[in-house]
Amino acid sequence: MSVLCFDTASRVVLVALVDPSTGAFTGGVSTGRAQGVLELVDSLVGAGEQGSIEAIVVGTGPGGFTGLRVGVATARGLAEALGVPLYGVDSLLVLAAATATARVGERVWGAIDARRGEYFVQPFMADAAGHITTLEPASAIAVEELRGLDGITVGDDHDAVLASLAIAGLQAFETGQAAVEGARAGDPLTVLPDYVRGPDAEPARMDVHIDRLQGADLGALDIIERRCFPHPWSMAMYAEELRRGPDDGVHLAARDRTRDERLVGAALAARIGNS
Known part of the structure; x- marks a missing residue:
């Protein structure tokens, strides 16, 4: 059995298929549009292997408005079609997880280009057991403020980005499984994108x-x-x-x-x- 994890919040589309019993994973990265996430999924999961997916984890932001919307909608549709639970994970944790687990006790910031001269950032810290804690809510800061962050800052260009997705995805999966009964953990309808701020361009209202x-x-x-x-x-x-x-x-x-x-x-x- 495996957990399908993907994230479309940054400039790269990330997809990983993770074995929850071992943490081993296979994955793919694309710098194309978020709509291409299904092509990456198809390249990892053959038609006859869909039954091996026991859960889906999707990055819920913050990040690009369109990319987030497409990614979360795709994840909800796949979860409904396959009849498996869906769990959300912070997209900034997706970027920071591998570095945080390698630098135990240090503050590690995930950073995603928010455009408008800003970055979405959020700090995390891992303990010796590998559990990652969120230290502060996500926020948007000016590009000039990145150098002043206390700790290590990682974006979507580091070598371990797929491993980071696998680590963050498994933590979200395990947390969701351990949720108290009745909390609706895993219900696709409860997984929503976190935009932090509005879209770059507000479309004119249609009639x-x-x-x-x-x-x-x-x-x-x-x-x-x-x-x-x-x-x-x-x-x-x-x-x-x-x-x-x-x-x-x-x-x-x-x-x-x-x-x-x-x-x-x-x-x-x-x-x-x-x-």
Whole structure:
């Protein structure tokens, strides 16, 4: 059995498959977009090996707004699909864990670029048994203040970053398993991203309404599909779905009234079989 751990809060996407009985792990790192986390997962976990995953651990931030949102949503979806518990772990601990366990009793800061000339930082300390304690809440500080931090500062560029993910992931897994009954530990719905601050750009509010998806929407739908997925459906595949009658399929479009009825989303479902 294994624990699937991943984090998308920083500029690198981290994925590790960890054996909780030994701490041994395999993993992968990508500097691409957070949406590529599933490709890394697929490269580590074959279709026939998904049943060996007993839990998922995901970094909950702080970090990049979009990356966090994608990572946590992906983790929740995978946990629901596989029927396994989901646990959250501080993304700053993900970066600091390996250094903290190697420097027992020393203050170790995890640091993630927050943009706007700031970094998200948080201090941790490990004891001789390897348990890591959070010393202060995460905060955003100016880049110039990094040098003034008391202790060791680590980011997402150190050599042991995958080992750090494995250590932090296992601690979150063990803590979640030991939680008192009734605390809903492991419930995917309770794992939420911690942004610390708002997004870099606040999107304009939309006035969305729902109606039927039409053939004329395929061009706009193709653009949305390619933005959201590494392996998008083709326009021909969507056209085939739209040929289903109302008794065999649902084809919904979300349009923004503030942008001349622009298509901003869609939902399709098909009836398979006679039931």
